[in-house]
Amino acid sequence: MRLSEERISMLARQICDRLLDEELVDLEIAETEFARLIELLIATDLRIEDELDEQTTAFLLKNRPQLEEGSTAWEVEFERKKLDLSLARGYVAF
DSSP states (O other): OOSOHHHHHHHHHHHHHHHHHTTOOOOSSOHHHHHHHHHHHHHHHHHHHHHHHHHHHHHHHHHOTTSOTTSHHHHHHHHHHHHHHHHHHTOOOO
């Protein structure tokens, strides 16, 4: 995962605080629980991204061995295949 648990927790707390400060949410649960839910969403999203990266890399290494990892052609094919895998899973990657 690209972010530590501490960093995820800090980001979740900042998101929670901002949403509450700007009165964009009306909580029916405790703030700490809300922040924890945001943490879980962020961590889940990062895990999905990692899985997609691994699947995409494995696909390219197996099916496009002529591509050099890190090359422009690799990056183009990587993004294309990752998008395909994302859509197949119903995941919207940004």
